[in-house]
Amino acid sequence: MKKRQEAKLDEASVKNFGDYEVIVPKHNLRTYVHKVDGPDDGFGGIDPEAIERxxxxxxxxxxxxxxxxxxxxxxxxxxxxxxxxxxxxxxNRTALFSAAHDIKGEATTFGYPLASRAAESLTALLLGIEDAKLLPWPLVSQHVDAIRAIVREEAKGEDHPVALELVEKLVLLSTETLVDVTGVPPLSP
Incomplete structure (x- = not known):
């Protein structure tokens, strides 16, 4: 029975959920991470070589x-x-939100945490203000331009002074706008 279960871990599978599919990878990460025998090594029992790889x-x-x-x-x-x-x-709103949401989730991993913060502020605006007539288009556009500039100028990290000031201003303006329009700030600034 155990061989049959191991064989299932080595096979990729696709699970259908109506309008989307989830591809379950061929290999399970647990097969690559080995417990370290012996006393606590400060790595929580994970093989440090696996972390290095x-x-x-x-x-x-x-x-x-x-x-x-x-x-x-x-x-x-x-x-x-x-x-x-x-x-x-x-x-168009869905496409804009989706693109901003993806950047919000990926930018920090790619080395652009300030782009992530700007994208988070943009998604808060798009989620918080449903009526397109009340959505301040110049502020939306400024978020997009800021994200583009951060990436173009390779303003990586969180300490680029111009990018940091720009993002802080955008977050502040978005928060003020959301409070003015909806009466409540975004969940996370």
Whole structure:
């Protein structure tokens, strides 16, 4: 029975959930992480070599991060431009929100935490103000331009003074706008 269970772990599978699918990878990470025998080693019982291998793999991918980030920013700019040209329809709003939400989740991993904060502020605006007529389009557009500038100028980390000041101003303006329009601030500034 145990061999049959192990064989299932080595096979990729696809689970359908109506309008989306989840691909379960071929390998389970637990097969690559080994418990360390003996007293507590400060690593919580995880093989430090496994951590080093994972960090090395991440370092190899890091060279591609900037390219991925540029593609995400391009998608955000395209969504903003479509909404500006054709109005903030439900479809355009969804595309803009999706692009901003993806950047919010990925930018820190790609080395752009300030772009992530700007994207978080943008998603808060898009979620918080449902009526397109009340959504301050210049502020939305400024968020997109700020994210694009942060990535273009490679303002990595959290200590780039111009990018930090820009993001802090955008977050402040978004918070004030949400309070003015809805009466409540975003859940996380």
């Amino acid at each position: 994972a960090e090395a793999a991440l370092a190899q991918l890091a060279a591609e991060f900037d390219g991925w980030m540029e593609k995400e920013v391009e998608r955000l700019v395209t969504a903003r431009d479509a909404a500006a040209a054709h109005g903030l329809t439900a479809e």
